[in-house]
Amino acid sequence: xxxxxxxxxxEFNEVEVSISRLLEIRQVESPEMVAVQINGEFVEMQNYPNxxxxxxxxxxxxxxxxxxxx
Amino acid sequence: xxxxxxxxxxxxxxxILLDDVGVEGQEKLLQAKVLIVGAGGLGSPAALYLAAxxxxxIGIVDSDVVEIxxxxxxxxxxxxDIHFAKVESAAEKMKAINPDITVKTHRxxxxxxNISGIIKDYxxxxxxxxxxxxxxxxxxxxxxLGIPFSHGGILRFNGQTMTVIPYRTACYRCSxxxxxxxxxxxxxxxxxxxxxxxxxxxTIQAAETLKYITGVGELLTNSLxxxxxxxxxxxxxxxxxxxxxxxxxxxxxxxxxxxxxxxxCGLS
Ligand SMILES: [Zn+2]
Numbered sequence: 009x010x011x012x013x014x015x016x017x018x019e020f021n022e023v024e025v026s027i028s029r030l031l032e033i034r035q036v037e038s039p040e041m042v043a044v045q046i047n048g049e050f051v052e053m054q055n056y057p058n059x060x061x062x063x064x065x066x067x068x069x070x071x072x073x074x075x076x077x078x
Numbered sequence: 079x080x081x082x083x084x085x086x087x088x089x090x091x092x093x094i095l096l097d098d099v100g101v102e103g104q105e106k107l108l109q110a111k112v113l114i115v116g117a118g119g120l121g122s123p124a125a126l127y128l129a130a131x132x133x134x135x136i137g138i139v140d141s142d143v144v145e146i147x148x149x150x151x152x153x154x155x156x157x158x159d160i161h162f163a164k165v166e167s168a169a170e171k172m173k174a175i176n177p178d179i180t181v182k183t184h185r186x187x188x189x190x191x192n193i194s195g196i197i198k199d200y201x202x203x204x205x206x207x208x209x210x211x212x213x214x215x216x217x218x219x220x221x222x223l224g225i226p227f228s229h230g231g232i233l234r235f236n237g238q239t240m241t242v243i244p245y246r247t248a249c250y251r252c253s254x255x256x257x258x259x260x261x262x263x264x265x266x267x268x269x270x271x272x273x274x275x276x277x278x279x280x281t282i283q284a285a286e287t288l289k290y291i292t293g294v295g296e297l298l299t300n301s302l303x304x305x306x307x308x309x310x311x312x313x314x315x316x317x318x319x320x321x322x323x324x325x326x327x328x329x330x331x332x333x334x335x336x337x338x339x340x341x342x343c344g345l346s
Contacts, residue, residue, distance in 0.1 A: 014315075015313055038262050040259055041258050041262055043253055043254045045253065045317075048316055048318045049318070049320070050253060050320050050322075052255075068315050070238075070253055070254065070302060070315065071233075071238070072210065072258050073231030073232060074207075074208055074209055074210055074213070074231055075119065075231050075232035075233050075276075
């Protein structure tokens with residue numbers, strides 16, 4: 009399976025990769041600081057375990073970034 | 079039509095020379111009203127560039143005073159300004175760069191009950207706040223009032239920004255939904271930030287503001303610009319307005335402004 013994560017190409021041998029699994033594989037330390045979209049569509053956090061990726065999917069991890077004033 | 083003085087023609091000559099801006103564009107800038115939320119790392123460069131550009135009325139909101147740890151990146155504030163109100167400090171520099179403009183200072187915290195009154199008379203808002211409750215509050219208030227704004231965030235070596243035209247392009251909640259849990263959030267105060275990254279991002283927000291006012295080019299709408307100053311890789315991530323967005327979607331769950339915990343004040 010071939011997917012793109014934040015513009016980088018990934019090849020997976022595993023047949024079933026969920027968003028939860030992908031967050032592990034990518035070693036995202038605080039998943040609550042990331043918003044996930046697949047092919048431009050927002051994915052609810054409670055759906056991460058049962059949302060499986062398809063070959064050709066375009067995944068974006070959007071990081072929450074505060075900062076600015078202080 | 080404004081009658082430009084000799085001095086104005088000279089002051090703004092490098093704008094007027096631009097085919098896309100010209101005298102007409104400069105006139106739009108002089109008549110525009112922009113509010114900057116936060117006189118910090120992002121608000122400082124944005125405020126100075128907008129003042130220099132001749133944006134006629136610039137409001138600036140912040141309740142804090144200048145501290146020595148701000149000076150590494152908040153370039154509107156000087157060592158002599160420590161302990162003084164950030165809005166007054168910023169206003170002084172803006173007026174010094176360009177006495178032609180009006181600066182309105184709002185030394186207060188934005189909350190659900192005062193935000194609409196403060197932002198309603200402005201044409202465009204720059205979000206340069208340091209915390210998520212306020213970022214979401216700014217988003218929701220701008221969506222409700224139909225005021226375009228620029229979202230900005232920085233952390234460590236990274237920055238992100240998007241421009242939102244309410245109900246026409248993706249809003250902040252379309253992609254980010256809800257503030258992350260407070261205990262999960264590393265702030266610049268905890269995680270640090272490279273000073274120049276604040277300048278890069280605040281300057282991009284200022285450029286978006288000038289583009290919006292003059293109608294030049296394509297805004298950063300329906301896209302999130304992110305960069306990593308370590309590699310200087312810039313990415314523009316495509317975003318879509320989401321029909322199930324809780325504020326700008328077809329069946330919004332959020333229909334009034336509410337303060338989430340720890341909104342704005344006393345976060346340091
Ligand atoms: Zn939305």
